Amino acid sequence: MSAVDAAAVTSTVNRTWQDDILPSLSGLIEIPALSPGFDPDWERTGALARAIEHVKSWLAEREIPGAEIDVVQLPGRSPVLLLDVPSTRGGVDNGTVLLYGHLDKQPPLGGWADGLGPWQPVQRGDRLYGRGAVDDGYAGYAATAAIEAVRENGGEHARAIVLLETGEESGSPDLPAYLEHLERRLGDVTFVVCLDSGGNDYERLWLTTSLRGLAQVCVTVTVLETAQHSGMASGAVPSSFRVLRTLLDRIEDADTGSILLPELSVSIPENRCREAEETVASAPGSVRDSFPLAPGVRPMSDDEVELLLNTSWRPTMSVIGADGMPTPENAGNVLRTSTTLALSFRLPPTADAAEAVAAIERALTTDVPYNAKVELTDMEHANGWNAPDLAPWLKRGLNAVSKDIFDAPWRGAGLGGSIPFMGLLGEKYPDAQFLVTGALGPDSNAHVPDEWLHIPHAQRVTAAVAHLLDAHARA
The missing domain is CATH 3.40.630.10 (Zn peptidases)
Known part of the structure; x- marks a missing residue:
């Protein structure tokens, strides 16, 4: 040595x-x-x-x-x-x-x-x-x-x-x-x-x-200049939350969590797949049991190798913050003017972060339902x-x-x-x-x-x- x-x-x-x-x-x-x-x-x-x-x-x-x-x-x-x-x-x-x-x-x-x-x-x-x-x-x-x-x-x-x-x-x-x-x-x-x-x-x-690389963005969807009584406006004015949810569906499959934009995915190298198998064999349960899941909640896969590849080589989207929504105890019957979500993306190690963030921007700002106003702020990325x-x-x-x-x-x-x-x-x-x-x-x-x-x-x-x-x- x-x-x-x-x-x-x-x-x-x-x-x-x-x-x-x-x-x-x-x-x-x-x-x-x-x-x-x-x-x-x-x-x-x-x-x-x-x-x-x-x-x-x-x-x-x-x-x-x-x-x-x-x-x-x-x-x-x-x-x-x-x-x-x-x-x-x-x-x-x-x-x-x-x-x-x-x-x-x-x-x-x-x-x-x-x-x-x-x-x-x-x-x-x-x-x-x-x-x-x-x-x-x-x-x-x-x-x-x-x-x-x-x-x-x-x-x-x-x-x-x-x-x-x-x-x-x-x-x-x-x-x-x-x-x-x-x-x-x-x-x-x-x-x-x-x-x-x-x-x-x-x-x-x-x-x-x-x-993994990363990309982050805050996205705000605005539909009103001033908030309105929900009983009067709902059904006539689109919900800013629903518009934003529709935009997110372009990026992520809500059923599986899979990212739909090809710019955010890569082919996983064979040596990293073998490495994941060796890791799981050396420390069985360490991936599955490393997170304090609430009682009854299942991980996204029962296969620990897949979990490890999910967390190291596959892209993900997480909503890490929100604005424009009052706390439940302060929520009135109001159609809000806007909804803001802070989005955090984890990117595969070899993905081009600049291309990924450009694809995210296109998905969030192109052909927006009802021509709602979309504003992106605090955008950043790293390979x-x-x-x-x-x-x-x-x-x-x-x-x-x-x-x-x-x-x-x-x-x-x-x-x-x-x-x-x-x-x-x-x-x-x-x-x-x-x-x-x-x-x-x-x-x-x-x-x-x-x-x-x-x-x-x-x-x-x-x-x-x-x-x-x-x-x-x-x-």
Whole structure:
């Protein structure tokens, strides 16, 4: 696998986690560093700056020889934190390893269990609770600990840059500008490690092999200038909700949930179909049982392979918000002027997001029933990502850490979510190898109440990254 001893690296990593990472990560949880999309006044609020300074101070205390720590902030954009560590091999150039994470967080939400809260770090056994614990405040700490473990135990690593952004939960809108700004500094990126992912259990190392793209739009259908008594107007004036429902039927089959626009679908590669079968065989029930369905509700298929392909390679539409409708207790007999729905589309990893959003726009605005007024706002899109084939050195390294650290074979799986950074890097560095992994598990509650980090699993992932850094340097 590498020149470093698995037991020694594991010991170093575990010590760093217990003595150094957990206290600082707990302090990071206390900072309500909402992503800019959820805190438009983020510059004045200052929470993102506090999160950056908190982690920067921890990095400075590490005293890694030759390391440089920088906060980079372009005008009007949320900042990024960089840790730049020189290669252990002097003049030998294996390119740059880019290790990615983010410091911004999802909103707190209500409904946390007794004794827990979004900005209240609580450790119960192997779990650390709090917003940003697993998504993904731990990532910068883990990446740094992996670099240190390699160095402490006589291993090698190429030049390594840890990049922590503060806009991922808002779709990474500023990241393209930073990649362009930092292009010369990053150099030839040959290995990308992203710790903003996870897998279907805590027993093995999971690789995310694909990520869906996304498209979002708010659509408003207006039929009246002022609201009218429903008894007088219904039957003469079309319902804005019915018009909008008709438009959505052009996009989605309401009976099956299948997307009808061909621009949003692709042929699923055979290797990803085989991968889905292997994933389900390795962790049966993990897909079906990972969602807290209400009593009596069935999933969309009884075939777990189909469920996995649905959530990783097939397009979907979700209504994620609404406006123009009063709450039931405040609803009068009124024909409303308009209805607004916020639509979120997940796109296959290899779909062209620009073509997809153009098709969505045509479906919603062409030949509108009754010539109702349709307005589209807040449109955005991002391509997905499909991992390149594994290089021999990375495949050997994965097999070795699976045996020596996890005692279980690694598995790959497509992820239904989106990490725009991966699509950007995939385009910018087409020859790089990618390790997209992390400590997220099926019940770690990212984005929802009671978010928690599985500490032993995070430690194992950290040790695995250390070995793979060494394997890359020796490739």
